Amino acid sequence: MGGSSHPRIAIDFVVAEGALVRMIGLVERRGFIVHGIGMTKHDEGETGQMVVELEARDPGRHLDVLSLQLGRLHGVTNVSTFTPAAEAAS
C-alpha cells in the first residue's frame, strides 16, 4: 500500500479470535473509510500487524484520536500513523 494518497495506520496486536473485526469495525464506526488492509504475523503467529489505508469522512475526524481509540482496545500493543505529507518529507 505504499505511495498512496491516503494516510495509513499500523496496528500491532495480539492475535486472538475477533481481533481483526474489532479493529476494522472501530475504524469504520469512528468515521473513516477503509481503502485497503494488509496484515503480517510475527512471533510464530502469536502477534500481528495490520496496516490500514484510510480516509476521514469529515474534517471532524482526527487520526490521532482514532489512534488513541484503537490503542485502548484490549490486545492492541502499539499504533503508528503515517500521513502522505510526512512520508514524502522523510
Added chain:
Amino acid sequence: MNRSALRSAPSAAPGPAETPAQAPARDPVSGARLIVEALEREGVRHVFGYPGGAIMPLYDALVGSSLTHILVRHEQGAALAADAYGRVTGEPGVCMATSGPGATNLITGIANAFMDSVPMVAITGQVGTHLMGTDAFQEVDIFGITMPIVKHSYVIRNTEDIPAVFAEAFHIARSGRPGPVLIDLPKDVTVLKAAPDAPAPFKTASAALDEAGLAEANRLIAEARAPVLYFGGGVQIARAERALRDFAERSGIPAVATLKGLGGLPTDAPQYLGMLGMHGTRAANISVDECDLLICVGARFDDRVTGKIDTFAQRAKVIHLDADPAEIGKLRRPEVGLAGDVAAMLDRLTACPADADAWKAQCAQRKADGANCYDAPGNGIYAPALLKSLSEAAGDDAIFTCDVGQHQMWVAQHCRFAKPRAHLTSGGLGTMGYGIPAGIGAMLADPDATVITVSGDGSIMMNIQELATLRRYRLPLKIVLIDNSALGMVRQWQELFFAGNFSEVDLSDNPDFAEIARAFGIEAFTIDRRSEVEGAIKRLLATSGPVLLHVRIDQSENVWPLVPPNCANTQMMDSA
C-alpha cells in the same frame, strides 16, 4: 484462547501480578463449576439472569454455590439491574442469559453500560462448538453483534481457559475507564471437565503524572479571570469526589455538572451553578459561554452538553482531565490534556485564580437570578415541585433511579444530590425502561439505602414485568410514576419543533397503573391533586415494602429551559 493474550495486556492491564504458588493437582471439574469458582474468586455475590437451554449447565452449578441468583422476567432487566449494581458498588455487575434471544435481549443493557462506562461482565450461553456457524437452534453470533458495545469480549473454546479468561474479564471491566465485557460460553465448554490452575490476581500499574502538563494547567488557572469547572460522570467512576471537592473549595471556581456528574459537588454548594447543556440552568450555560478557562474533569463534551459545539465556550482555553486518553481532543482540542488518575491530577492542581472575584460574584448573581420557582398556577400536580419535596423528604442518603424522558430531566433539575452514585440514570444511551431494573440493582447493592425510582408512563411499560422481580425478592423499592398520558418529551419536541403536529405520542389508553401494580402484589395508590402531594410522599416513604405512587399530571407541562437542537447553549428557550 491464545495464552499470550493474557500476558500481553496494555499498560493499564499489565497481566498477572505474580506466578501462582504451586498447588496440589485437583480433580477435574466441569466448566460450569469452574465458572462458579471464578465468580466466587472475584467476590461476586449477586448474579442477575434468566435460564435457558444453552446455559443450563451453569444454572445447574449455581445450586449450592455462594452466589445469589436474581431471576428477572426479561433478560434486559438482568443487564440493566447489573448496570446499576455496578454503578453503586464500583465492581462489575454480573448478568447472564442463554444463547439466541436470551443473549440478544441483553444487548440494550450492555450498550447502556458501555455508553456510561459501567463495569459489567455479561455471560451468555452458546450452542456447542460443533454447531457454531451452522445456524443451529437459538444460535446467534453474540460475540460479533456486541463487538461495538463492549470493552472486550471472549468466546471460550477450551474449558481449561475458563479461570484465566474470567480473571482477565473482571480486570478489564473494572480497570481504567470501566465498561462491559462479554463472555460467550459454548455449551460443551461448560459441560466438559478440566483441572486448570487458579489464575494469579491482576495488579493495575499506576501511570506517572504528566508534570509538564500539570504545570501548564496550574499556570492557566492562576492567570484565569473567568474560569469554570465542568465535571462529569468520570468523577464518580474514578471515586474522585473528595479530590474534586477539595479542588473546588481551594480554588473557589464556579462549577457546573453534566447529567452524570450530579452529586460530584453537593447541589447546595455555593459555587455550584447547576447542570449545563440542553436542560441546564441559565447560570450554568451563560457562565460557560462567557468563561475564559474551562476545566473539564471526567466529562466528554457530549452533544447534549455542548449544543452546537462550534459555539461552546468559544472564548475559553480548555484543560481536560480524564481517565481515558482517547476522550481528550475527541470533540474539543484542549490547551492542556491530562490523562490518568483523575483524583491524583486534581490534587496537583494547586493554583488559584488571582483575579477572579468579580467573575465569581457575577456567577453567583446569575445563579440567584435564575432560581427555580415552584408556584405553578392551578390545583394540578406540578411535577418539579413534587420531586423537590420528595427529594428533601427522602434525605441525602436516598438513591434515585430514573427512566428516560421529561421526568428524568425534572429529577436532574429539581432533586438535590449531596453525593455521587445517588443518581442513577441512563445518560449516554437514554434507555427507557432503565428505572425499575436499576432500582432492583441498587437495592441489592446497597440494602440499607432508600431507593426511589422515578418513571414515566411511557418508560414504565418497557420493563414493567420486573414488578414481579420486586415482589419475588420483597425489595422495598419506592416507585413514583409521573403519568401525563403521553410520550412527554417527544410530545414537547413535536409541539416546539414540528409545529404541534403530534404523531404517535398519545398514551391516553394507558392501563390503570395502580391496578397493575396491585396485580403484581405491590401496594399502589394514585393522586391527581396538589393537595394530595404531601400526604402521598409521607405514605410512600413510610411504606415498608415495594410501593408505587401513581401521579397524574397535565401533559402540556414541559421541561424548561431548553436549548433547541443544533443551537448554541445561549439560545435557551424558557416557559415565559
